[in-house]
Amino acid sequence: MDNTQLTVLVERCVMQINPDPFFDNSTLANIRKLFRYVFQEPDRNTETIAALGGYLPAKVAETKAAWHQAGVDYTNGFVDTKYKYDLKCREKQAIERANKKMLAAVKRAKAKHEKYVKILAAFEAAAK
Numbered sequence: 001m002d003n004t005q006l007t008v009l010v011e012r013c014v015m016q017i018n019p020d021p022f023f024d025n026s027t028l029a030n031i032r033k034l035f036r037y038v039f040q041e042p043d044r045n046t047e048t049i050a051a052l053g054g055y056l057p058a059k060v061a062e063t064k065a066a067w068h069q070a071g072v073d074y075t076n077g078f079v080d081t082k083y084k085y086d087l088k089c090r091e092k093q094a095i096e097r098a099n100k101k102m103l104a105a106v107k108r109a110k111a112k113h114e115k116y117v118k119i120l121a122a123f124e125a126a127a128k
Helices: 018-025 028-040 044-076 090-128
Strands: 008-009 013-017
Touching: 008 028, 008 044, 013 028, 018 028, 018 044, 018 090, 028 044, 028 090, 044 090
Parallel strands: none
Antiparallel strands: 008 013
């Protein structure tokens, strides 16, 4: 969703939610609570349900692709310093630092993908 806000209508309350920052920064408990509110009155929130139904699977696929790309970058960019005796201390430290950054990027991408898989599962569970 490109700068799109979701509107959730509950009783006399109207919530405007920007999905990308909300799903990235919220806990799963708060996200489940949002889904309960959305499905509390499904007739009034049909547009929101339809938007989330398209957004979440696309986001899962997007995060999986980002995780795969981070893994490929790590595989292609990793430099083993174990048997490189001609490196100076600072050069070796710089290479190891770059390796750690790439590994951290892979771990972050995996965690983000797993979170979106859990969010999609919570949405499907709330829809039933």
